[in-house]
Amino acid sequence: MNQMYTPAPPASHDAIIAATQTWLEKAVIGLNLCPFAKAVHVKNQIRYIVSAAQSVDALLSDLEAELQTLHAADPADIDTILLIHPDVLQDFMDYNDFLETADKAIEGLELDGEIQIASFHPHYQFAGTAANDIENYTNRSPYPILHLLREASIERAVEAFPQAETIFEKNMETLRELGLEGWQQLGLLKP
Numbered sequence: 542m543n544q545m546y547t548p549a550p551p552a553s554h555d556a557i558i559a560a561t562q563t564w565l566e567k568a569v570i571g572l573n574l575c576p577f578a579k580a581v582h583v584k585n586q587i588r589y590i591v592s593a594a595q596s597v598d599a600l601l602s603d604l605e606a607e608l609q610t611l612h613a614a615d616p617a618d619i620d621t622i623l624l625i626h627p628d629v630l631q632d633f634m635d636y637n638d639f640l641e642t643a644d645k646a647i648e649g650l651e652l653d654g655e656i657q658i659a660s661f662h663p664h665y666q667f668a669g670t671a672a673n674d675i676e677n678y679t680n681r682s683p684y685p686i687l688h689l690l691r692e693a694s695i696e697r698a699v700e701a702f703p704q705a706e707t708i709f710e711k712n713m714e715t716l717r718e719l720g721l722e723g724w725q726q727l728g729l730l731k732p
Contacts, residue, residue: 572574601642616694
């Protein structure tokens with residue numbers, strides 16, 4: 542019997558946002574990987590945007606629009622934006638290279654010193670690590686994400702958390718204790 546393969550339909554924007562929110566709640570907040578995330582989450586100050594971009598140029602256009610949205614918004618309404626782009630920059634090295642373009646977009650819009658970008662990707666890999674080293678999971682998300690942050694918010698958060706420079710080391714220790722099996726039990730994404 543000859544069966545035809547039918548690929549699964551792409552996830553809806555609502556499903557992509559739901560998966561991202563689950564990751565945020567279980568990993569970022571649940572494991573306390575970012576001690577600043579809970580407050581903006583609880584106050585509904587995170588804007589989740591799913592880009593329909595199919596090319597780097599289209600993603601850059603979406604990024605510029607969201608940078609301007611964050612710049613213009615009242616921080617009490619939108620303090621941070623997660624620009625999720627499921628259909629472009631699936632390869633981590635391509636994504637990593639795009640971060641330079643994203644930084645140039647910030648400069649081009651004269652938003653340097655006001656907004657910065659944090660990076661999350663399903664295949665995130667720190668330099669000098671193996672692909673499945675648990676430390677990489679601190680920045681692994683269900684979909685590629687450009688996280689747009691207000692620098693003023695970061696500064697306030699760092700003032701409230703005086704040992705901010707220890708967050709990275711603490712996250713590494715948390716994930717080493719959790720291990721790959723523990724991460725997999727969270728059900729967020731495949732290693």
